[in-house]
Amino acid sequence: MTTIDKALDALFLLSERAQALRLAEVARELGMPRSSAHRILAPLLRRGLAEQDSDGRYRAGFALMALGLNVASREPLATAAKPVLESAAADLGETFFLVVARAGKLVVLEKAEGSGFLRAAPRLGADVPVHATAVGKLYLAFAPDEVEINDLPRYTPGTLRSRKALLAEVERVRAQGWATNIEEWQAGLAVSAAPILSHGRMHGAVALATVAARFTAIGMTTATRRVVHAAEGIALRIEGRSP
Amino acid sequence: MTTIDKALDALFLLSERAQALRLAEVARELGMPRSSAHRILAPLLRRGLAEQDSDGRYRAGFALMALGLNVASREPLATAAKPVLESAAADLGETFFLVVARAGKLVVLEKAEGSGFLRAAPRLGADVPVHATAVGKLYLAFAPDEVEINDLPRYTPGTLRSRKALLAEVERVRAQGWATNIEEWQAGLAVSAAPILSHGRMHGAVALATVAARFTAIGMTTATRRVVHAAEGIALRIEGRSP
DNA sequence: AATCTTCGTTCCGAATAATGGAACATTTAT
DNA sequence: ATAAATGTTCCATTATTCGGAACGAAGATT
Structure with missing residues (x-):
């Protein structure tokens, strides 16, 4: 399993869950230490594929919507x-x-x-x-x-x-x-x-x-x-x- | 720039381009050797975030659509x-x-x-x-x-x-x-x-x-x-x- | 109030996965 | 027919990821 796979795991996880997840929850779900989850989520945040609410909880980002609708429209x-x-x-x-x-x-x-x-x-x-x-x-x-x-x-x-x-x-x-x-x-x-x-x-x-x-x-x-x-x-x- | 960033670069590239891209084009756009592009695209293919047409050209995958619509619907x-x-x-x-x-x-x-x-x-x-x-x-x-x-x-x-x-x-x-x-x-x-x-x-x-x-x-x-x-x-x- | 968890974040040496040139078989262009 | 470009695999080197430890902050429990 590559690093990219782990990032995609995180992305799918956030997309599947209706409510926002704490960092520790993400780490637990993906079976990795909090520090690793934290590092993996950083690039996703930068691109807007993941977002943090005011409490720091993670959810799927809006950039995903734009990406998905590109696929459909073409x-x-x-x-x-x-x-x-x-x-x-x-x-x-x-x-x-x-x-x-x-x-x-x-x-x-x-x-x-x-x-x-x-x-x-x-x-x-x-x-x-x-x-x-x-x-x-x-x-x-x-x-x-x-x-x-x-x-x-x-x-x-x-x-x-x-x-x-x-x-x-x-x-x-x-x-x-x-x-x-x-x-x-x-x-x-x-x-x-x-x-x-x-x-x-x-x-x-x-x-x-x-x-x-x-x-x-x-x-x-x-x-x-x-x-x-x-x-x-x-x-x-x-x-x-x-x- | 992390490996994840490179994968996301590839994802956004495929999503932006209307027509499918050859591996060499992806590599050129991302400024990396073909072998690296090939390796980076593999996990995206596995998850359905990228797809290959019959000629092997890459385009954004359908899984992106589902991900994006999840964001919207919630x-x-x-x-x-x-x-x-x-x-x-x-x-x-x-x-x-x-x-x-x-x-x-x-x-x-x-x-x-x-x-x-x-x-x-x-x-x-x-x-x-x-x-x-x-x-x-x-x-x-x-x-x-x-x-x-x-x-x-x-x-x-x-x-x-x-x-x-x-x-x-x-x-x-x-x-x-x-x-x-x-x-x-x-x-x-x-x-x-x-x-x-x-x-x-x-x-x-x-x-x-x-x-x-x-x-x-x-x-x-x-x-x-x-x-x-x-x-x-x-x-x-x-x-x-x-x- | 004081103590004990749990949390998010940063750091760093060890471990590992990413890197890109080379090689080769195909395919496409000349 | 020849040349150039392409997709794919391999591998030693290198750079990145990994995860435990440590820290302050925030909640929960006593």
Whole structure:
């Protein structure tokens, strides 16, 4: 483990914890003496990646925000998808979001939240499991090399836990061109998703997330039509064939 | 300069550059041999703070996005302000945003964009100058210790460049309780802002940004009323005296 | 009030990890 | 076909990190 790794440990620690940490706590969490923690935090403070409150406690700094948003803003797919997601969300009043595979993981890249009191609010940059989500099934069907899948943890009673069942589901998804996930990952959450296909490649997926009860009300056909339409709209945009 | 500093240099470099960089370019920019750059980038890659494309070029990684959004989401002020900004933006069709002082700088913490074809789109996490913005004047008037001000660069012909003129303006701002910035920072940009005051302290400022031409059409009175109302609404929310 | 912890910070010799030139196989440019 | 530049690994030298010790300050406990 390099010195840089230790600094990054500290950075992730501060980012994960909601409240500010004392130096001694940081040292304890990272398993190092206070003097070492102190030395490691100094460069992070200088750059604004960490900050100290009036009591000297450490928290993640604002510079992190700027760094993170740089990443998001330079993804052309996110820019292309944003207006499409927004109009879909405004239309139906439900949350639409964009997921892509990066480094074997599925990451939420952009979103437009619905208007309901109870609504899905995915966190940008967060990663979602492959085997228990609609988007994961799409990737397994259309671009299996882009995602890594190790074990199949059980999240809910509905989670597909055998490789055989998952493969059968993926087969069906490939044939129909869209996927759903009804309470397979989180209780009460229903998702319908469609792949963004262009130039013979899958670039990501659009998903519609809602409360399972409302999903039934919307109807599978409507939900499917919406996500497929949005995904196709984004595909057209990245091909430059749409205003 | 510590090893950590060098790693952070690399991180900021990747984040600033729009396109991916070759290893040799990183090494050149940071003024180190390729072997050193290679070693320094390795831990960043492992953590997902940097990524390599198919050609081996380096770019900022997705983990940065998650880190940055953690920072934003745990700011209670941002959470409190979001709905207020959104309803104000929807109402008037113009961009409203929230700015706070952190470590002597003014940082954009949350925003709700207007609907116009030509509209202000501040970048979250970006910092704005103190002496040439409406929010800066408010801080100078109500919480001067929270901002640092060194030189007064000239951005436009309208920028206040003498301390005397700035102080006079700050006096007026303090008396009237709100501030404006009409093409003092960026040509064509007009801003009206009001402070979020609570518990005898300034917590931040709400700003309405628009095209100077439209600002005239909206009218100073309307613009002022809107930002003051939004700022007061946020103050009520952080005091828990509002639904 | 007095004592005992815990804290943040600085210091410094010992231990260790970073350094950068060299070498080599690839890739790109001429 | 030749030359230049690139990504990667290796290793002896060097410079940095490491962590215990020590200190004053701030809380907690008696």
